[in-house]
Amino acid sequence: MKEVIYNIEEFKAKVDKTKPLHHCAMRKSIDQHGIFYRIxxxxxxxxxxxxHILIFETQKRTSIAELEQHPQDYKAFVQKYARPLGSTEGA
Known part of the structure; x- marks a missing residue:
């Protein structure tokens, strides 16, 4: 079983701190033409x-015009959510 949580405080309360945490991100097109994306x-x-498996998930909507900003968005997610928990990259 897996549980997806969208609130970081709830995730922190449920997570087993003796087990490792891992993070990753993906960019997904949300329209037919590849103009709008969801990180x-x-x-x-x-x-x-x-x-059971716990997954914390957060999203940001963006567009192809902001494509160069996507790596900075990922770094911001890591700084805000993953680093304070001691998470390592990779899923």
Whole structure:
């Protein structure tokens, strides 16, 4: 079983801090023409009570005009969510 959580505080409360955390991001086109994108950032870990997979997910909508900004968006997600938890890159 897996559980997707969209609130970082709820994720922090449920995560097993003795297990490793890993994060990744992907860019997904949300229209037919590839103009609009969604950057999806996820952190994966294990639930401390039930042992199932926990996924924290947050998203940002963007466009092809902001394509050069996408790596900075990823770094901002890492700084805000992953680094404070000690997460490593990779899923």
């Amino acid at each position: 999806i950032f996820r952190i994966y870990s294990i639930d401390k009570n039930y042992g």
